[in-house]
Amino acid sequence: xxxxxxxxxxxxxxxxxxxxxxxxxxxxxxxxxxxxxxxxxxxxxxxxxxxxxxxxxxxxxxxxxxxxxxxxxxxxxxxxxxxxxxxxxxxxxxxxxxxxxxxxxxxxxxxxxxxxxxxxxxxxxxxxxxxxxxxxxxxxxxxxxxxxxxxxxxxxxxxxxxxxxxxxxxxxxxxxxxxxxxxxxxxxxxxxxxxxxxxxxxxxxxxxxxxxxxxxxxxxxxxxxxxxxxxxxxxxxxxxxxxxxxxxxxxxxxxxxxxxxxxxxxxxxxxxxxxxxxxxxxxxxxxxxxxxxxxxx
Numbered sequence: 001x002x003x004x005x006x007x008x009x010x011x012x013x014x015x016x017x018x019x020x021x022x023x024x025x026x027x028x029x030x031x032x033x034x035x036x037x038x039x040x041x042x043x044x045x046x047x048x049x050x051x052x053x054x055x056x057x058x059x060x061x062x063x064x065x066x067x068x069x070x071x072x073x074x075x076x077x078x079x080x081x082x083x084x085x086x087x088x089x090x091x092x093x094x095x096x097x098x099x100x101x102x103x104x105x106x107x108x109x110x111x112x113x114x115x116x117x118x119x120x121x122x123x124x125x126x127x128x129x130x131x132x133x134x135x136x137x138x139x140x141x142x143x144x145x146x147x148x149x150x151x152x153x154x155x156x157x158x159x160x161x162x163x164x165x166x167x168x169x170x171x172x173x174x175x176x177x178x179x180x181x182x183x184x185x186x187x188x189x190x191x192x193x194x195x196x197x198x199x200x201x202x203x204x205x206x207x208x209x210x211x212x213x214x215x216x217x218x219x220x221x222x223x224x225x226x227x228x229x230x231x232x233x234x235x236x237x238x239x240x241x242x243x244x245x246x247x248x249x250x251x252x253x254x255x256x257x258x259x260x261x262x263x264x265x266x267x268x269x270x271x272x273x274x275x276x277x278x279x280x281x282x283x284x285x286x287x288x289x290x291x292x293x294x295x296x297x
Contacts, residue, residue, distance in 0.1 A: 134164025228281025
């Protein structure tokens, strides 16, 4: 029996370049390379509290509770895939589309206009691009909304009116021609990360230090005395106008972005949003936990 209709963000991510890879490397090596990309996509879904609905060939379909979560997963997917080296002179990429709206869930699958619209967004994307709909942009939090730009208004099958189409500006130097820029979205944001720990304040500013390392070792930027922390526990990296925490530890890092539940990150990474906190090896709710608070300004 079908569940009731509910609001979800639906995302499609498709690996591009795989056909050429199969031709150059043969089936076995190419399949292994494509599966490594699919694993990146699935990890990004899990890291942003989403659910993989299904994998169809070189494509992953996933759902998220919010448009923000789908946005962050899409950026994680592109960032991690972009860091992969070329294989046999072929650089694999991904194209992503997502849309938030009402869906019908049945036996683990999802159906409805939101699914069709998300698939349409993915079909419009080029390799290395994230495309979403205007209504989805409107549902994003202000910080994320300001890193999109309007492209065009296009007809979508099954809808009477055209739908606004936007691009997520996850990297500098996009080649897509914009139709109606969204305020300051075209200029790189001068975002500053502020950390507070034990009465000490650190700031990661544009043009300055781009990595902060955490752990018990006295040589780290932020020394964590907690016995559950590793000597080199993790690091925060600035990537353009975004900040990522990368865990390197044995016991994991507990990260809370404001408004979300606490997540355990272990040998993985997560994008830091407007503000939140992290603890090392155990939950920040534990009385003995050493907590670092972070703020994006």
